[in-house]
Amino acid sequence: MNTLSTTGTRATASTPSPGALTTTGTLATPLREAVEDLPLPAIGEPIIEVRNLTKRYGRNIVHQHLNLDIRRGEIVTIVGGSGSGKTTLVRQVLGLERPTSGTIKMFGEDISTIDPERARLMRTRTGMLFQHGALFSSLSVYDNIAQPVRELGEVPADLLRDIVMLKLEMVGLPCKHASKMPAALSGGMVKRVGLARAIVLEPELLILDEPTAGLDPRSSDEVVELISTLHRALGLTVVLITHDLDAMVALSTRVAVIAERKVLVAAPVEEAAGVDDPFIREYFLGMRGRRALQALPPERRAKLPPAALLPASVGVKPC
Structure with a gap:
């Protein structure tokens, strides 16, 4: 099981091997190349x-008798229409809201009954990327990424710098960007900095809220590839909320x-x-859905219903 070290980071069996790192803790080769095998x-x-x-919120019932398991090592994408309660579910999983009834367990513990200290430690096992990055506008890139480590206690300045610079490199940003303010970053760079902050404590669980929203197609593809690389490199369990059908198809182990x-x-x-x-x-058999599904590998595409294999330009009549 992963444990917190004295640096506040978590050592994992799937962290890049020493051969992938220089003596200063930076990456000798890009992370994607280091973990591709x-x-x-x-x-x-x-x-x-x-x-x-x-x-419930008053008379409005958002979820009713909802059940879901997410297993270690999966990438589970949560999809649904607007107002279906995707974000509300994640907020309850994170302990930001309490269910009206029912139970939620994380890492085997009922989050409604654990004491505040256990809850704080459990939060260090989870990283979160918010839809618009949610970077602190008054803090530099460096200080945004360093903030979760600083909240755990005193860390020597040299060690903290190595941690932050390594995470920057892991998300594909040169260290020269560490001194920049969020206002100077592109949309894709904001997402990468948000990801670096989300993984700075090397969590076991990573929750991503619309990670490709607002990005151009190229930047969106790069973020999808980065998520896949981090999943493999850090042995992460990933919960993904997205309306991006291409990202869902490319990344998901399962779709909820x-x-x-x-x-x-x-x-x-x-x-x-x-x-x-x-x-x-x-959702899945409209033109956009079929276009995304037809990008699956042949062995998975063969399991699709016949309607999903119709040309993307052909309409499908509702049953």
Whole structure:
């Protein structure tokens, strides 16, 4: 199991090997090249267990008897229509909101019953990338990334610098950007800095809220590739909220579809697309959905329902 070191970072078996690092702790080769021969993380035990979850705001019921497991090593994409409660579910998982009823366990512990100190330590095992980066505008790139480490306690300045610069390199940004302010960054760079901050404590669980939103196609592809690389390099479990169908297809181990106040299906995307449900047909079998699904590898594409294989320019009549 991963443990916190005295630096506030977490050592993992899948952290880049010493051969991939220089004596100063920086990367000798780009991370993507350093880990391209590593196997994907093995799927393990559930680290998030949501059982019979109901969430109400007054008379408005957002979730009702919702169930979901997320296992170690997975990339699970949560999809659903606007207002379906994707972000609300994540806020409850993070302990930012309490369910009306039901239970949520993280790393085997019920988050509603643990004491504040245990909750604080559990948060160090989770990294979060917010939709718009949520960088502190008054802090430099360096200080934004360093902030989670500083919150854990005193860390020698030289060691802190090595940690921050290594994380910058891991997300593909030269160290010269460390002194810049967030206002001087492009949208893609903001996402990368946000990712560097999210992984600075080497968490086991990474939650990404619309990581490609607002990016041009090239930057979006680069962020998708970066997420895949970090998943492999750090052995991460990833929860992804996105409307980006291409990112969903490229990254997901499973897709959890929220509709009708519950999770309709949580399965590989080629299986989820075949579920007989009006929302799923509209979401996966429309022109954009079919275009994304047809990018799957041949062995997975063969498992798609016949309607998903129609040319993307052909309309599909609702059942």
